[in-house]
Amino acid sequence: MRYARIVEYVPQQYEDRPVADLVLHPRNPNQGDVGAIATSIDAIGWYGAPIVQKSTGYILAGNHRVMAARHEGAETVPCLVIDVDDDVATRILVGDNRLAALAYMDDERALELLMELQATGGLPGTGYDEDDLDALVRSLQPFDLDELAAQVGDPVSGDLDPSVSVRVPPDVFAKWRAHVDTHMGDEPAAFAALFD
Numbered sequence: 001m002r003y004a005r006i007v008e009y010v011p012q013q014y015e016d017r018p019v020a021d022l023v024l025h026p027r028n029p030n031q032g033d034v035g036a037i038a039t040s041i042d043a044i045g046w047y048g049a050p051i052v053q054k055s056t057g058y059i060l061a062g063n064h065r066v067m068a069a070r071h072e073g074a075e076t077v078p079c080l081v082i083d084v085d086d087d088v089a090t091r092i093l094v095g096d097n098r099l100a101a102l103a104y105m106d107d108e109r110a111l112e113l114l115m116e117l118q119a120t121g122g123l124p125g126t127g128y129d130e131d132d133l134d135a136l137v138r139s140l141q142p143f144d145l146d147e148l149a150a151q152v153g154d155p156v157s158g159d160l161d162p163s164v165s166v167r168v169p170p171d172v173f174a175k176w177r178a179h180v181d182t183h184m185g186d187e188p189a190a191f192a193a194l195f196d
Contacts (some may be wrong), residue, residue: 011083032064043124061096
């Protein structure tokens with residue numbers, strides 16, 4: 001017989017809290033688009049709840065939603081108040097946005113949904129506007145290689161050679177430029193000389 005694994009949950013409860021009393025986390029590394037969130041709230045209303053640490057009152061997830069709620073003039077919002085120590089709170093603060101960022105958008109499915117919404121009332125509340133939708137449509141169209149060739153011309157020698165791009169501190173870049181200068185400005189020759 002198989003038993004379902006019991007998931008340990010964090011002690012939590014929903015509370016309506018005054019927006020003015022909610023404390024934005026001073027160490028929040030995420031930079032959200034408050035204007036886009038406010039537009040979404042205005043278009044479809046508030047849903048979900050910010051996660052607030054019981055002991056500190058800090059918002060662990062939903063800082064920008066609360067900022068948008070303030071912008072929209074909300075007096076209270078529902079919050080999920082959790083009883084966790086500072087270590088777990090920091091993990092939630094960092095992990096909530098990072099885990100969402102690890103996801104990817106299925107552009108074809110998104111386009112299908114957005115086209116349905118556009119036909120039945122527009123895009124408000126989605127985070128997309130008409131320009132975004134046009135860019136998405138263009139990104140999913142196959143390349144016309146003949147048109148591309150007409151725009152950029154025929155390939156020339158070296159076009160298909162591999163390239164290397166590396167971020168380096170300014171002092172390393174200065175040393176590289178000096179090294180290139182010893183090879184009459186010929187970067188490929190300077191690079192090849194590193195391996196002689």
